Amino acid sequence: MKPCAFEYFAPGSVPEALALIQQHQGKILAGGQSLIPLMNFRLGRPEVLVDINRIPGLDYIRQHDGTLQIGALARERDVELSPLVRQHCPLLAEAVSHVGHSTIRNRGTFCGSIAHADPSAEIPCAMCALEGTIKAVSPTGETVFTAEEFFLTYLTTALEADQMVIEASVPLLPPGTGWSFVEMSRRSGDFAIVAVATLLFMEKGVCTAARIALAGVASTPVRARDAEAVLAGQTPTPDLIAQAAAVVVDATDPESDYHASADYRRDMSRVLSQRSLTEALARAQGGN
């Protein structure tokens, strides 16, 4: 299990990196925690790697204009532990804490997980629930994608060949927003069989809007909009939550694999959504 030979560049700036990508059809190496295993198995055989780890100034996690902005080299572990993230978007911290193990998160980047677009991964799912955006740059300029338009299918994004993800951002959650991230995986640290991220925006006990996003149940993370509609404008009760959770299943299109059948994933979408919404409601009501 040794990787194939490749040409290696370690640019010192974003324009330099973009030029290399364009010139060599290079593959970006950020944290490498998904890419390098694929290369070691020789499933991934990029001919040129553009290592962006030496570009200064990309590892930020900052608050700006009502959003949290996460730079291309911010490590997952930094996002998980960031006081800013914990304060303004605890859902994100919770979702990230389910990614692999801390050693993987030390190195793996938040934006890299987005660019990798594994449909069972936690970060893309959380980005969809949070209606985050992904900023890409190319030699000709910047493009901003919504999370939902960014993920096309398995490991495939809307990114053009000459683009790289430079930043992900999520809006700050209003205080009192109920949130929850619930995951079922075979073992701790494994990819989700099903993961559910939920948000309940509340006003005076009424849910003004709900968001439900799932991982592991389709070729991309999915939003369960019909289920969200069940909750919107209502006072959430256990019954209503159960109703909404039952509707979540319609948004899924899971595949069977060795670990879990499609039927199981479908039903777990319901079970976990119900748990997640219940937890989100408790948080909205309990204030944390």
Add this chain to the structure above:
Amino acid sequence: MADRRLIKLTVNGVACEGYAEPRKLLVDFMRDDLELMGTHVGCEHGVCGACTILFNGKAARSCLMFAVQADGAEIMTIEGLARGNQLHPLQKAFRENHGLQCGFCTPGMLMTSYELLQENPQPTEREVRQSIAGVLCRCTGYKQIVDSVLAAASDPNK
């Protein structure tokens, strides 16, 4: 040999250098070129954790990095834990509590828990378990490893 790069780095406080082609994994570079055999290769896809080292102070899988990426870096390995002939408190605790059997996962366990205790000097049992869950051990059933890390955490000399 095609395209070999000079790599200069500090390992366990000592400046080292060597040449490697870009595809050479950091763990292979450490073992083959720097002759630091204490770090083990268990899966080469980032799951088993036997190859865990500290890379610029952070625990990292050395099978999921290329040697060229370590140019200019500071690395610490299992060989760097003891101070002279004094075992590090973690090493002592592992011995006292039988935190190892075959010793193959031990470099990963030690470096992972070293980082944990740096960040969180008084971890709970659950935090220890979460931390070492990234390192597979087939001998111990983990209990005595968890005991070891908790014992090290309560060692005032750590």
Add this chain to the structure above:
Amino acid sequence: MKLEGKYKFAAPQQKVWEAFTTPAILKQAIPGCESLTEYEPQKYDALLKIGIPGVKGTYSGKFEIVDAQPPNQCRMIGEGSGTPGFLKTETAIQLTTEGAHTVVNYQGDIQVGGLIAGIGQRMIGGIAKMMLNQFFKQMSQALES
């Protein structure tokens, strides 16, 4: 792995049949098909570069159409091998006319062997389905143009 389903084309049955048996159109529609050369009637040498970004494999192999009953049904058999292992497919298709449309029913069996099978079981099923959808979409576009 079994794949079953149907796809509706906005084209008459004869035209759909021709598309399914015309190398140039097949080449366009088969995801990642780099070349398709007929070496005997309805038997082709194929070169495929398939997969997903970063995980592309090159497979070379053969593709043939057998038991053809124009314009109603046939079986398509393909096999290829490459660095990530091998692929084998056998798909039966049946064409039926529904008004101005043609419905293609298919029952396929895909075998994936070697490296990808052992490492990528989590995604193989989904990716196969995705590629099949791509194929039908491309066919549909070819028929409409």
Add this chain to the structure above:
Amino acid sequence: MSEQNAKKWVGQSYKRREDLRLLVGRGKFVDDIKLPNMKYAAILRSPYAHAWIRGIDTSAAEKLPGVRGVLTGTDVAAMSKPFPVGVPIPPKYYSCAIDKVRFVGEPVAVIVADTRYIAEDALDLIQVEYEPLPVVMDIAEAIKPEAPILHENIGSNIYSRRFIKYGDPDKAFAEADVIVKGRFLFPKYGSTPMETYAVVATYNPHTEEYVIHNNFQGPFVNHALTSIALGIPENKMRWIVPTDIGGGFGTKTGVYPYIALIALAARKTNQTVKWIEDRREHLLASATQTDRLTYMEFAAKKDGTILGIRDQAIDNCGGYIRAPEPGCAYRSNGNHTGAYQIDHCDRDVMVVGTNKCLTAPNRGYTCQELYFSTERMVDILADKLGMDPAEIRFKNFIQPGQMPYTAAGGGIYDSGDYPKAFQLALDMVDYKKWRAEQKKARAEGRYIGIGFATVVDPSVTNIAYVTTALTPEERKVSHPKSGSGESFLIKMDPLGKVHIIACTNPQGQGHETVISQIVADALGLHPEEVSVSDVVDTYDRVFTITTGSYSSRFASVGTTALLTAVDRLKVKIVKIGAHLLQVNIDDVELAEGKVRLKANPKKGISIKQIAGTAHWDQAALPLDMDAGLSASALWSMPTSKPPDELDRVDSSNTYGFACEIIVVEIDANTGEIKFHKWVSVHDAGTILNPMIVEGQVMGGITHAFGGALYEEFAYDENGQCLTASFQDYLCPTAMELPAIELGHIESPSPFTALGSKGIGEASCMSVPVAIGNAVADALKPLGIEINELPLTPNKIWHMMQKAKAGLPQAEAANRG
């Protein structure tokens, strides 16, 4: 003489000396070996589960710069022979596929190159033309007449089959009040040690000698069989196993072909060649335990007395069978009836092949398969009779007064008090409380279950058991096999310090430490005064074909062989002492570090003085005595005898006991298992080092926990292994394990010097079925029977859905 030893060090949690190298990164594993001019091998492996090889083109690979040579099946066929194996018609199993591949991952060619990276580049350049064949993956399918045949020379997929009767089973079944039946499928999981296989081989064409560094768990049978495969005498093959092996758990006790394969690659390319198996290779093609299909019947009286067992057990050894298989089917014969007084058995045992990865022992070697059926059956019987599963166990236990007890299959159970150990477990778990909790939970629609397993843990394999693969008539005309020997050499230096030369070749069990404890007690020394070298080097160690660390043999045969050598040294010390004191040997004793007069203990000569004399003043020794001070022993268990004419054999030489009581709750929504309580009680005789024992027990529990819930080599219907990475082959992490309480009783073995016996495998045998019984008990209200593993949430959820919908459960199958 050793019975007089004070137990000062034995029984202490003495800290391990091994740790002082392993904790500082100074262990020595095979991958740490660097030899001059060493090259690296990579192996091309079949992507097909069953196919003819119609052609191999290596020309492009050979031209790649840095490539030193290529070895293919053609070379292997010309340079070596198939591995011998003890079945009537052996398949032609070479270290590499010759003209046909029979499982995914089977070696097809070897590249030797300057680096492993280049060797793998070259693999991509080899073109192989395969002609795929139909595959057979399922045990039940494999024995059907229309199944695809793996080996043309055998003509069926059955490698071995025996019909064996103990007692009068027909009578037992005729007299039964009740007969219960079950069908069980035990999955294919494995050892997956953290260190994979590793070989460094050199061949000297001038001396025609191989030197092969590897991490096999002893010379054991592999050294002999590999030399036969290589067509050389054993003394032309020097095996060296370094001090450290990164775990084994059985995988490294099967004949693994890579020692021969890399040796051949070294010979053909005239290079020193290192090959380290990568994790994907390991999961695809190293070795797993057998998957086993069992049909079983119990005959019993209304009061719960079990009269007899009838079973058909079919083990699957995969694409080829290799030693020590067909041991899988016969290894547990002596303890087939477990902890119970059951005198009558009717057995049809079969070993078959399918297009799956090959097998080797895995921690517990087929006892997990055995007890998964028998201990499930005990619960099924209890249920049928309306008895408590604890009560029915008490009813049938062998009683302590019956020890040593000869079981139906010939096992001589040396010691044990099963009722006492089980009662301890029941007390620890607070059984009554949990039955009450269960009742309450059931009323609330929750699923709590209590699972038991009470099993006999055989340790110290008697190699004779393998010959039960032959009929008594066939055995009469074949070379008999028996024994379980281990060797030690003890040297005392002129200052009275001791060095032990051992060949037990452990993989983390701490033998060096325990040896020092035992010797310290025996000679009145401090363990620090005892140094130990415990490695395999077939050129400088004394060994037999049974030498090595497997079947938990150190605590029994190892310790006894060690003390035999020590005793011989003591005899020599006493002889020299008496001679120097100029008295009759009967007038002296060895005590308090001296040889002294029995009549006048003040008059004596210290061991140190004797040692000095033995080395420095050899003329002072008795005339008929060798100079220096050393002794050795190559001791085998006296109970290690061949099978009798009724196929009864003491297949292992000591028998411990393990019991698990596990309380689970099944999540009605997700099928996930929550562990409320887990108690594990063991009896392995005298405990030598409690800290090490706890480590062994916890390791065994965890391994079995993995097998019961997480680990499986899964295949699709075409024979592709779906679990070739650690992303899909799921070893438990520190987060999965629940809290487990351990208990011990000590019933010393009368057959071993210190009363100790093996323990590291015990819970591997009891945990899978205890979890199975607990889940079955939990889901009893739904009428669900548990007869397969692993119990994944997905699987349990499907069972519950079906049960709730009133649909029948699917029959467990392993076809992918």
